[in-house]
Amino acid sequence: MVNVVQITLKGIFRDRVFHGILMTALVFLIIPTIASLSMRQVTELSITLSLSLISFILLLLSVFLGGTSLWKDIERRYSYSVLGLPLTRGRYLLGKFGGTALFLVIVCVVLGAAAFLVVSFSSNIYPSERPVIWGNMVLCIFFDALKYTLLIAFAFLFSTVSTSFFLPVFGTIAIFLAGGVTQQVYDYIHSFAGKDLAPIVKHSATGLYYILPNFSAFDLKINAIYGLPLSTQGLLLSLGYFVVYTAIILTVSVIIFSRREMR
Numbered sequence: 001m002v003n004v005v006q007i008t009l010k011g012i013f014r015d016r017v018f019h020g021i022l023m024t025a026l027v028f029l030i031i032p033t034i035a036s037l038s039m040r041q042v043t044e045l046s047i048t049l050s051l052s053l054i055s056f057i058l059l060l061l062s063v064f065l066g067g068t069s070l071w072k073d074i075e076r077r078y079s080y081s082v083l084g085l086p087l088t089r090g091r092y093l094l095g096k097f098g099g100t101a102l103f104l105v106i107v108c109v110v111l112g113a114a115a116f117l118v119v120s121f122s123s124n125i126y127p128s129e130r131p132v133i134w135g136n137m138v139l140c141i142f143f144d145a146l147k148y149t150l151l152i153a154f155a156f157l158f159s160t161v162s163t164s165f166f167l168p169v170f171g172t173i174a175i176f177l178a179g180g181v182t183q184q185v186y187d188y189i190h191s192f193a194g195k196d197l198a199p200i201v202k203h204s205a206t207g208l209y210y211i212l213p214n215f216s217a218f219d220l221k222i223n224a225i226y227g228l229p230l231s232t233q234g235l236l237l238s239l240g241y242f243v244v245y246t247a248i249i250l251t252v253s254v255i256i257f258s259r260r261e262m263r
Helices: 001-013 016-035 041-077 078-083 089-125 134-159 166-189 199-211 221-226 231-257
Strands: none
Touching: 001 041, 001 089, 016 041, 016 089, 041 089, 041 134, 041 166, 078 089, 078 221, 089 231, 134 166, 134 221, 134 231, 166 199
16 A cells, blocks of 8 residues: 555656646745735735645645546556555555645645745744744644545545546535535524524534534634634544544545446
């Protein structure tokens, strides 16, 4: 399985999609200039733009690399030669996922370093009354990596049931959009404003809340931007949520892929 991880990493580094997405990182160079347009919150705006750019790049990588990695191998019949070796389908799938997730972590480290340089430069040129909590930024980027790793798991799940390019990519985008609003919808239907909703609507929304991923649990941008304290218990719960949810999605993916007919 380690060999599959290595091969996956090498394939991603040669992928033209990766090269195109990586060009987006050049926007880091103009963030200090854009942030300087804010007269009072230059540092805060630098943090906001840097973290938002990291999230955007990770989203693109999760959708296009996670959604096409397995599909490309099957479409080009690379999978057939690999699966002819003494390697189970489950290990092959987990190796592909591990390689893609590891690549995402590497990108996070590189982009995180770029964000730290940008924020450090902005905070030195335009000192802020509110100090930068670097630990919050590290945790924000780390939990962003967890969120998009979970999204990659969904991309692989869709790839195991699809023979086309469209379901893994657009299905992953749909999961991202749905997972970003589940917490807000849940809060609304259980608030005073949602008291007039029909019971079936409330029950359906509550059921979807527990089924769909809750990506809001990994969003720590506000804490990083304004230096707000983080709850250790909340962080541990989010970490446990990631481990359990990702394990479930990968287990289902392995089961489906193991029973899939390869033509």
